[in-house]
Amino acid sequence: AQRVTQPEKLLSVFKGAPVELKCNYSYSGSPELFWYVQYSRQRLQLLLRHISRESIKGFTADLNKGETSFHLKKPFAQEEDSAMYYCALSPYGQNFVFGPGTRLSVLP
Amino acid sequence: DTGVSQNPRHKITKRGQNVTFRCDPISEHNRLYWYRQTLGQGPEFLTYFQNEAQLEKSRLLSDRFSAERPKGSFSTLEIQRTEQGDSAMYLCASSISGSKETQYFGPGTRLLVL
Numbered sequence: 001a002q003r004v005t006q007p008e009k010l011l012s013v014f015k016g017a018p019v020e021l022k023c024n025y026s027y028s029g030s031p032e033l034f035w036y037v038q039y040s041r042q043r044l045q046l047l048l049r050h051i052s053r054e055s056i057k058g059f060t061a062d063l064n065k066g067e068t069s070f071h072l073k074k075p076f077a078q079e080e081d082s083a084m085y086y087c088a089l090s091p092y093g094q095n096f097v098f099g100p101g102t103r104l105s106v107l108p
Numbered sequence: 109d110t111g112v113s114q115n116p117r118h119k120i121t122k123r124g125q126n127v128t129f130r131c132d133p134i135s136e137h138n139r140l141y142w143y144r145q146t147l148g149q150g151p152e153f154l155t156y157f158q159n160e161a162q163l164e165k166s167r168l169l170s171d172r173f174s175a176e177r178p179k180g181s182f183s184t185l186e187i188q189r190t191e192q193g194d195s196a197m198y199l200c201a202s203s204i205s206g207s208k209e210t211q212y213f214g215p216g217t218r219l220l221v222l
Contacts, residue, residue, distance in 0.1 A: 009148075043111075044151070044199070044213040051208070086150045095164055096141070096211065098150030 002027045004099035012105045021072040023087030033070040034088040077106045112214035120220045128186045129217045133202030143199040190221045
């Protein structure tokens with residue numbers, strides 16, 4: 001069965017500190033992986049996807065197939081990064097499976 | 109606003125009543141998804157359409173739930189004989205199918221069943 005886990009419900013870091021949001025998945029094939037973000041009072045929106053290998057707002061995520069992980073990282077957190085972050089998995093052409101989310105709080 | 113829209117934004121109903129939600133996707137998007145989100149959880153997939161065809165339904169979608177997308181544009185999600193456990197945020201998303209599919213989410217409809 002497809003499953004996404006995010007072990008931390010809440011992660012608090014100070015401004016300027018590195019941040020890593022953990023995501024692990026279970027799927028027998030080769031899924032596509034995503035990070036979605038929801039800022040306060042805004043809609044859920046795509047942050048980045050693994051196949052694009054891009055950095056968005058200073059965030060990067062590397063797919064580790066051996067560890068079945070897709071952790072989200074940023075070297076220097078900013079207060080505006082405070083939001084709810086969801087890791088999601090999609091077997092190609094099929095439905096999306098979301099993790100439970102991690103609330104990131106960046107303290108001044 | 110050319111984004112995904114959902115109506116109503118809030119719905120309060122009594123147990124046993126039927127409710128219907130509407131989603132208007134981004135106009136050129138051929139795929140439309142429905143999700144349910146409860147407190148402290150991520151969105152849970154319910155069903156999705158490609159054009160007017162309903163291609164997949166989750167086992168979460170009991171026979172009290174039905175979704176339609178009659179002309180491949182807007183979609184409706186109906187819940188019959190609502191139960192208190194149906195209280196949740198119902199999210200709609202749309203996308204263009206393809207290798208770099210990106211889902212664009214609507215603001216959601218919050219349902220409270222009393």
